[in-house]
Amino acid sequence: MRSFIASSVLLGLASAAAVPAVEPRTYGHEHKKFNVQVGVRPYYLVDNMDEGPLKKKLESCSEQEFKTSEFVFSHRGAPLQFPEHTLGAYKAAHRQGAGVIECDVAFTKDKQLVCRHAQCDLHTTTNILNTTLAAKCSTPFKPYANGTAASAKCCTSDLTLTEFTSLCGKMDGFNPNGTTALSYMDGTPYFRTDLYASGCPKLMTLNSYIDLVDGWGLKFTPELKAPEVPMPFNGYTQQQYAQDLVNAFVAKKVDASRVWLQSFVPDDIFYWIKNAPAFGKQAVYLDERVDTPAGYLNATASIPDLAARGVKILAPAMFALTKVVNNEIVPSEYAVAAKKAGLELVAWSFERSGWLQIEGGGYYYQYVANVTYNDGDMYTVLDVLAQKVGIKAMFSDWPATVTYYANCFGL
Template structure:
């Protein structure tokens, strides 16, 4: 076949890619958004989204890669982040915790290495785990267990690990069995050996991908001060210092924490970063909580008090922002309305975190579950979040869907 023929075929392939989810910007949303659009009931939203089928799709800060793209890629790995960026996520998240030698790394929890990596399959590193592997005992009903923390290993040892899908088999009697357990609505197809990253490496990677940054300071799973002198304040400062040393403009960084004191620390001691600090609000899920998204008397502190303290952005789970009205329609909760009235911006989590609806999902949409009769109905929820609640960003485990919606609706 001659060169000219190859050139013609190449042009045909590129044209086909552009008409099936690609774009001139290189953003590829993949087939899932199209599947969800087709699952929608006929109506204006379906018509509008269908008209966007040929793009163009673009990177947008409205689409936030929650741990990358962990619906199908091992979370907090290079491969997961690269997939999220290709799907148009304009902001990527590194959940930040620390190693034994106090180096910051990307992990959802300080003590999740036994379910998110292959540490138990490496004997010399498994021996360092806080709690070694214990097989299940069918006779007593005791489940298999282990506990391996980033603080059990050094950064160099951490970098020896392979990331895998976050899962474990509680019925396992061997390490090999325990490391399995991926839900059937996910996949191990891309879980051969995910590349783990330090926080500094994530900064360099995200810069190279052209995205912005939202690091979450994870609550330590070890007593603080760690080893007597590594304080929570030092930990919080270390996070922002790594952006300063890398020359990242603070306006490109949205540091997050579930601990309001961390946000207040950044506001006072690193104000250029604190200006965009995100208070991750899980008050509804705390033990003994009487928090009710539709009863302001149960909110402590109030929205007005949060705003007065300098907080500008809060981020509750999706179900806190939505409810059903008397006609069964999805509408903003009182929480959403009061937050906006107090001048607070809203981000929410986590879209595409669950399996099929029904029967696999439900937690993140629990307040509106009766309205979700088929998978595509999540796009109705997304539309209400964007149009009526007014969220400025949505964390997603598969950012292509949010990117498709945001590009179609002209969201930045």
């Protein structure tokens, strides 16, 4: 974190500085061959696996040539090691073989669309608290005091597009015990790194993301983030927000078949199905209802109705697609119901859990935590999702690990 803070101190003094233009749309096509690289992490995970047929299969693929795969959805770029939704994170995802790249979409004060995981996460994902723009945050920074955690709330809707693009990305995280803005910003989780967060990682607008990914010849999965401000926002309605996302791709002549729109809000999905059917037919309903036992049961029971209303793709957190029976990981009731209704499934998010030896992987592995003991078990779970559940794709914070698996199994 020290390198980021040192750079941020200087960059924060010029918060309205111009941002360099995105590389030309031909990026990635200057050479006849694009060399996908998976690095050492997949090999580390395979080495960490228990002995068995799956490990032998994955070991057999160690020296093959790796290629881009549409089974691999890049989640926020490559945020295991790069600041999320930055140019560097997207470049890393491309190099690691992701065939589909995500931009989480939020809107600015002047109703322009940008790539941020949440509308109000600028205080944890950018250097805003170390710039003059901190004065515009919805909730100013408050230092830790008397047992009360440090806090702040800075939203894309607090800033104009020009102000937003003047910020620098950083690794998502915060220090609740921070007594200064700089110490609050220094909170990168233990299993990530600040190695690639030096300088001023460039933030992305929706338009610059489209140009970049289109230039690579890859596909898109933009997620319309639920607003954290009352809607309509200065006359800006949820419907116009949903339509503006579609309009951005139409304006750049990107065929709808290359775009998987996403939302956690069912009305967004239904809006696209009705008003932008070319895009709506492969819109992805991100189903967070599964987060509670009662919600899981209700979500499973509702799947036939969703299918009847035109939903084609469901995407719950990966834990909801598996369960353990007789010490074996198998498809869950939710997964079985989705397949029975003819729906495709996308899972999220690989490489987001930290070490599996800590509580079996936490949130993302909660239904199989009693049989996940080490990091190599990540591939065991992925294999069940791919081969038994039959997922369409897997979101990953480090696409290379899924690329390795996908290439090994011809996905």
